[in-house]
Amino acid sequence: MSVRHFDNIVVGGGVSGLTMTLLLAMSGRRVLLLEKGPRLGGSLARFRKDGVWFETGFHFTGGLHRHGVLDEILTLLGIRDAFAPVFLTDPAENRFYFEAEGRCFEHPVGLAAIRQRFKADFPAEAGAIDAYFDKVRSVCDRTPSLSLRDNTIAPPTLDEDYVSLDAVLKELTADPLLRGLLSGYAMCYGARPDEVSFANHARMACAFYESLAFVRNGGDAFIDAFREKFRGYDIEVRCGTTIAELADLRDHRAGRFLLSDGSEVTTDACILTIHPAEILRLLPEKARSRAFAARVDGFEPAAGFFALFAAIRPGCADPYPQAAITSLFPQADVNRLLDPAHDGEAALVIIKPPVPAGERAGICILEPNFVGQVAPWADSALGRRPEEYRQYKAERVAAISEHIFGTLPAYRDTLEILDAGSMLTFRDYLHNPDGSAYGIRQKLQQFNVIGRLPVHNLFAAGQSALLPGIIGAMMSSLIVGRAVLGKDEYGRFLEGAWR
Numbered sequence: 078m079s080v081r082h083f084d085n086i087v088v089g090g091g092v093s094g095l096t097m098t099l100l101l102a103m104s105g106r107r108v109l110l111l112e113k114g115p116r117l118g119g120s121l122a123r124f125r126k127d128g129v130w131f132e133t134g135f136h137f138t139g140g141l142h143r144h145g146v147l148d149e150i151l152t153l154l155g156i157r158d159a160f161a162p163v164f165l166t167d168p169a170e171n172r173f174y175f176e177a178e179g180r181c182f183e184h185p186v187g188l189a190a191i192r193q194r195f196k197a198d199f200p201a202e203a204g205a206i207d208a209y210f211d212k213v214r215s216v217c218d219r220t221p222s223l224s225l226r227d228n229t230i231a232p233p234t235l236d237e238d239y240v241s242l243d244a245v246l247k248e249l250t251a252d253p254l255l256r257g258l259l260s261g262y263a264m265c266y267g268a269r270p271d272e273v274s275f276a277n278h279a280r281m282a283c284a285f286y287e288s289l290a291f292v293r294n295g296g297d298a299f300i301d302a303f304r305e306k307f308r309g310y311d312i313e314v315r316c317g318t319t320i321a322e323l324a325d326l327r328d329h330r331a332g333r334f335l336l337s338d339g340s341e342v343t344t345d346a347c348i349l350t351i352h353p354a355e356i357l358r359l360l361p362e363k364a365r366s367r368a369f370a371a372r373v374d375g376f377e378p379a380a381g382f383f384a385l386f387a388a389i390r391p392g393c394a395d396p397y398p399q400a401a402i403t404s405l406f407p408q409a410d411v412n413r414l415l416d417p418a419h420d421g422e423a424a425l426v427i428i429k430p431p432v433p434a435g436e437r438a439g440i441c442i443l444e445p446n447f448v449g450q451v452a453p454w455a456d457s458a459l460g461r462r463p464e465e466y467r468q469y470k471a472e473r474v475a476a477i478s479e480h481i482f483g484t485l486p487a488y489r490d491t492l493e494i495l496d497a498g499s500m501l502t503f504r505d506y507l508h509n510p511d512g513s514a515y516g517i518r519q520k521l522q523q524f525n526v527i528g529r530l531p532v533h534n535l536f537a538a539g540q541s542a543l544l545p546g547i548i549g550a551m552m553s554s555l556i557v558g559r560a561v562l563g564k565d566e567y568g569r570f571l572e573g574a575w576r
């Protein structure tokens with residue numbers, strides 16, 4: 078059998094792997110992209126139920142405004158024109174309800190406008206609100222990886238990387254409701270305010286404060302844009318294929334890569350954009366140090382979601398036409414709401430993307446879901462779950478529906494639930510170990526697995542490597558891609574891209 082050589086192999090066809098593949102190919106590399114599932118996209122891929130389109134993972138994003146971080150990433154990759162963002166411009170489109178307190182907060186667009194609005198909402202806390210937004214801005218200004226025109230090497234750590242969001246907020250204000258409001262975007266990364274660093278919270282929340290947008294055709298727009306761009310480069314995509322074994326391990330390098338389709342390939346560098354536990358499983362016994370294995374075993378999953386997929390009943394008018402993103406917080410303590418041990422009423426995020434006139438919008442309702450809650454059925458597989466699991470699902474659907482109707486009563490007669498899934502559903506569709514929505518939990522002072530691995534022609538990138546969300550995942554590939562290409566080659570790529 079002939080053994081083919083690729084300059085690079087990329088493992089995982091989610092947005093991290095797609096970004097990595099394109100970056101390397103645009104730099105002149107011959108790239109093989111391996112995806113375990115039947116199609117590309119990972120959490121980006123949409124699905125259709127009863128004629129309604131639903132997102133799997135990606136729903137909305139920040140940073141798509143001109144020169145925003147995602148706008149810059151897509152421009153750098155030469156695919157920005159393929160996207161039609163639909164920006165949320167009315168503050169009522171993005172609401173946080175704090176149900177116990179009976180308060181509802183709207184989000185105007187832009188750091189300055191949000192700061193003003195929150196100061197009007199909390200007149201006695203103006204100083205704390207100014208200090209919070211100054212700190213968020215300052216962290217982002219001092220994070221060079223957020224500036225894509227810069228060829229800076231290692232992102233420096235900041236003082237704010239060593240202090241939790243919760244600690245900063247407690248120092249700024251004694252008002253628990255304000256702390257809840259400023260922590261609300263923790264739902265978009267699935268870690269508690271007392272365990273995430275202020276710096277990482279700021280890096281992720283800032284993009285949402287600056288602008289929020291849906292994208293026409295949602296996650297599929299990304300997949301289509303990458304596929305189209307791939308055509309111009311030396312890229313081979315193999316779906317339903319993964320690395321079965323690393324062979325000829327010498328001098329900390331894998332000599333041959335045995336693939337699950339029976340073929341063998343060689344490469345200068347292979348970049349794994351998959352979960353760290355999957356990476357660990359792939360490393361031959363003799364290549365993993367005990368310290369490395371302990372580090373990976375110590376990672377905890379970020380929150381997953383129990384999801385309801387719904388739509389407005391045919392013939393009914395949408396009773397909340399402005400509501401694009403509605404977050405319900407039954408109480409203001411976000412630490413409790415994102416605690417796997419929390420057994421009170423859970424938070425909900427209700428997401429309704431815009432659709433062309435005449436189409437039914439797929440409304441996605443997400444409730445945090447944790448490994449322990451679905452542990453009794455962890456050994457079951459899609460389509461072969463036991464009756465008790467179906468009962469659990471039915472109970473969650475009923476409880477979540479009642480929760481929604483309590484705060485948004487007009488949905489009682491207008492909302493139709495078409496489907497539901499727990500984090501086990503996400504686990505099995507997305508081929509990750511636990512169904513977490515965001516990979517590993519981003520905890521203070523944790524050393525993520527990123528960059529070169531103990532087998533030196535292997536590298537790690539992906540949402541668990543740096544930060545989750547579409548931006549964090551793509552950014553991880555740019556940072557690790559720079560290490561794979563080297564400073565000079567990456568510099569030439571940047572020059573070419575911005576020309």
Ligand SMILES: Cc1cc2nc3c(=O)[nH]c(=O)nc-3n(C[C@H](O)[C@H](O)[C@H](O)COP(=O)(O)OP(=O)(O)OC[C@H]3O[C@@H](n4cnc5c(N)ncnc54)[C@H](O)[C@@H]3O)c2cc1C
Binds near residue numbers: 541
């Ligand atoms: C319900 C939900 C809601 C979300 N909402 C948003 C949102 O609104 N905005 C936002 O920005 N982000 C959101 N996210 C997070 C975002 O979708 C992810 O952070 C991002 O898409 C992760 O991309 P990735 O490529 O790192 O991982 P993935 O998308 O998980 O891709 C990894 C890929 O690797 C493949 N794979 C796994 N193992 C192997 C193997 N051994 N060999 C080959 N291939 C393998 C998988 O099949 C998968 O295709 C959400 C996620 C979920 C689940």
